[in-house]
Amino acid sequence: MRWTLKPAPDKEKIEKLAQDLQVDSTIANVLFQRNIETFEDAKNFFRPSLDAIHDPFLMKDMDAAVARIETAIANNENILVYGDYDVDGTTSVSLVASYLKTITPNIATYIPDRYAEGYGVSYLGIDFAHDNDFSLIIALDCGIKAIEKVSYASEKNIDFIICDHHKPGPEIPKAVAVLNAKREDCTYPFDELCGCGVGFKLIQALGVSRDQTIEDFVPYLDLVATAIAADIVPMNGENRVLAYYGLQVINQNPRNGIKAIIHQTKKTVLTITDVVFIIAPRINAAGRIKHGNYAVELLTEMDFDSAVEFAASIEIFNADRKELDKRITNEALIQIIDNKEEERFSSVVFQEDWHKGVIGIVASRLIEKYYRPTLVFTKSGDKLAASARSIKGFDVYNALEECSEFIEQFGGHKYAAGLTLLPENYQNFKNKFEAVVERTIDKKLLTPEITIDAAIDLSEITPKFFRIIQQMAPFGPMNMKPTFTSTCVRDNGYGKQVGADKTHLKLTVFQGENQKTYNAIGFNLGAKMALVNDEFDIVYALDENEWNGRKTVQLLLKDLK
The missing domain is CATH 2.40.50.460 (OB fold (Dihydrolipoamide Acetyltransferase, E2P))
Structure with a gap:
């Protein structure tokens, strides 16, 4: 381990803050390192206020999104709420669908199958919408790169509203509205919302014309806090306020699905760490082992006894997930040793029968052993699919961009991404990725800090x-x-x-x-x-x-x- 002591801020400023807050200088120092430099900053930090939640209409396209949904409601159109199969996706779908159902009955949800459809918006999902007379799809936690899919839907007279937080590509899909604070042309004051956070802004905006205030939306924050914790987005700005109040909901009056999970764990008061290690893996296990629909059904279940039954099934999925993750990690470690790859700058492993639902976890486990950017591949249909995980300070998304000649499709963040490629390109990709990492990584990053x-x-x-x-x-x-x-x-x-x-x-x-x-x-x-x-x-x-x-x-x- 590298031990790095953060540089101490200006001594006089620390002493002044310590005096203003009546705390010792160590506490003042820790606050300063979090950009809390005045009494007012500290008040906002220690007493997060719902007043700090931004106006949703500051987000580009929000007015268009709300107008299209209002038209759909007025015309009795069927709306399909579509989201990814991970925690951020399933909580987003549960949040938006449960709110819309308070306004109109014409709402259904759709989670793509991890194995048959893969990540993000799928042609199968659009066909399902067309066959079942849906004229509007709200895509959550995905869609920012679905250029062709949105065009395909449009040919079938299906409109799209995209709510995403992943990095946009050079082209934005031609949807009715694309809500993503990371868009270069979006001036929303906070660009680190998770997918469920963007979904929350959408329902908050829909509530404005219904004379609803931010207090009316607090009950939905248990879902938002769970997504913030699971997606490991920055815990500052608006996220911190949403997570702070969401944790209160989780501990005082959570929805039945979350209550049922907590009920099984015998925990009394949950911290954000408990959300990461207790609630999130169980919600994730549904999409990993069976189907993400289980998670949405659990999170939208109105009857507590039924929620307990769902939670019990998900508990079994989670136990299966642990077994798989342990076995595959061991097989991957053996592969690295057998191929004499311990000294490389990256880990790239592949076995065609590895379970697609746990390769992301396995990538994280491999980083615990060999601290370096890591990809774990498995067979998915006629392609290979991988989960990529990175180490602190290294942008794996940029590294993948440099290898794009060998990749069919990829998306994600600085520290986590997913991709597919053709089997014949695997070895070339592996060699190129290793070369890119070796050339671009600061070697000291390979020792955990x-x-x-x-x-x-x-x-x-x-x-x-x-x-x-x-x-x-x-x-x-x-x-x-x-x-x-x-x-x-x-x-x-x-x-x-x-x-x-x-x-x-x-x-x-x-x-x-x-x-x-x-x-x-x-x-x-x-x-x-x-x-x-x-x-x-x-x-x-x-x-x-x-x-x-x-x-x-x-x-x-x-x-x-």
């Missing part, structure tokens, strides 16, 4: 200090949980490796003459037990541990040396 907010003494960790850190949640990109380093700490002699295969580290640490001890847990750091025999330095975040009804602060170790 821990960015540290501040160096502190353990004695600074008081109940008040911890309470303020907790109030900085929800955490995510651009507002990560603060990370600290403390030097020359010792273990009290009872440190040990824990876990079934001794992979984790459990320590009780103290520093200098101060004999106050702090419990520390280091997941997957068991191999570093040898460093614990004398003074050592640690990097950690702060966490709350609950044992026998008693809550204590513990250090969540990220590394030690």
Whole structure:
């Protein structure tokens, strides 16, 4: 691991902020690093307000989108709400469809089959719309590159409204409206909404003529918060406000589907991390193992007992997903070793029987072992399909653009993308991708980096200090949980490796003459037990541990040396 201490902001400014807020200078320093520089900034950060939600009509094409939907409602047209099969797509569809059903009964939903249709808008989906007399399709979390598909629909007298957040290509589809804050000609003040966030702006805009205020839309924010967490979009600006209120809905009055998932886990209060690791994988498992429709049915179910039954089925899909992901990861690791590819700058692996639903997870697992840009391919019809994942600081989308001569289709973000190619192009693509990564990557990026907010003494960790850190949640990109380093700490002699295969580290640490001890847990750091025999330095975040009804602060170790 590379330990990088963030540069400390101007000392006088920090002292002033600390004084204004009545907090210590470490807290002021952490806030400054999040661009919170004044009392007003801090107030907006610690007390997110629904007033900070932007006017949806600031988004280009929003007026056209709303006008077309209103016409469809007035004319009793059938509207098909179409979305991708991942968490962002299925929550978007659930959100927009459940709102539209409060206005008109002529609403149906469509999630493409991961295997038969693949990612995004499909010809099969458009044919389904045509055969069933739908004259308007609202595409969510996809569609920004569906140039030919939108033309095909238009020949069949089907209009499109696209709500997407993926990077647009050089041409925008000729739809009735294309809502995407990443469009170069869109001046919407925040361009990091997820797909469900764009869907939320659409229903918010539809509510204006119905005299609905932002408060009327708060019940939908459990879906938006789930999508924000799962899609790993920046946790600042409008996203942070939506996630903050969405978490409150999840914890106080969630829709039946989310309540049913929580009901199975026996959790009482969920953080954004719980949403990422408990709710999102279960919603995702439906599209990965069976069909994304299951997730939409779960998330729109009005009867709690039925939702519990859906959640139980999805729990089985999730268990199957875990098994598959473990097996395929092992096969991929063996392939890398057998092909003597441990020293490359990228990992590109392929096996035709790998389950398409888990290759994205497998790519992330491979990065845990070989920290470098990674693609995992499987057979999909007569083509090969891959999930690409990247490492901090390297834009995999740009790298794929450089290999486009060998690719049939691709789309995504800086750190995650999907693509298809013809089998005969696989080896050429693999060679080219490796060459592009080797040429363009800053070699230091190949060592994982821990960015540290501040160096502190353990004695600074008081109940008040911890309470303020907790109030900085929800955490995510651009507002990560603060990370600290403390030097020359010792273990009290009872440190040990824990876990079934001794992979984790459990320590009780103290520093200098101060004999106050702090419990520390280091997941997957068991191999570093040898460093614990004398003074050592640690990097950690702060966490709350609950044992026998008693809550204590513990250090969540990220590394030690």
